[in-house]
Amino acid sequence: MPKEFEIAREFEVDATPEEVWEAVTAGTGGWLWPMEPPEPRTGGKGPFGSEVTVWDPPHRYTNRVEDVEGISEQTLNQLDYTVEPRDEGRRAWVRYVHSGIFVDDWDNQYDGASRHTDFYLHTLRQYLTVFRGRPVTAFATFDGPEAAKAPDALVTVGRALGLADDTAEGARVRVTGPGGQVIDAVVDHRDPYFLGLRTDDALLRFFGRNHWGHVVGMSVHDFAPGADAAADEETWKGWLNGVFSQP
Known part of the structure; x- marks a missing residue:
């Protein structure tokens, strides 16, 4: 049975908003996995068949895809990043929201996605604070x-x-x-x-x-x-x- 979900997280990190923006849009594989970077415009093509619905560097980036991997026309996946400066731009506050629709096995999918989100965002913070400025090879x-x-x-x-x-x-x-x-x-x-x-x-x-x-x-x-x-x-x-x- 299709059902909507939302997973929201907020955190601060010792990196500038511009560094956070680069990390979440460049698709380098430094903390998540290599992917095609989004076209830098609203309405542009995003990774994995998504569409860029908000593009406001370095403050807000959203992509959205329907019919995920051809599973169902009722499937929806949206990723939203909001980035704000802290300490006169030396640090950043980040709000990440993953939302959409799960079609089957909702509780198990939600639990897995929620816990993976925490680990991925932890890895993002490690990347930004420990490996900042070092390209992933x-x-x-x-x-x-x-x-x-x-x-x-x-x-x-x-x-x-x-x-x-x-x-x-x-x-x-x-x-x-x-x-x-x-x-x-x-x-x-x-x-x-x-x-x-x-x-x-x-x-x-x-x-x-x-x-x-x-x-x-x-x-x-x-x-x-x-x-x-x-x-x-x-x-x-x-x-x-x-x-x-x-x-």
């Missing part, structure tokens, strides 16, 4: 194998990295990555649904989508000079597959 995103649907799949990932179950957000850690490589990192985000690790050169994101009937996924936002997206995917996807192929 490689981005990779992929899913784990079917076994990564297990109820404890994200817990399994944390343990495979060498994290204790009670390692808290903010901890400085040494984790074990692909090929046994030891990686110095900060646990920049951790809850039962998502895990975020920040290194000197990358944001590593682990998505516990097993909570919504899917498999654990991962994304790598790599800022190291000369980084290669295909290599990042090959090494980390191989590691993630290996986590769930252990006897």
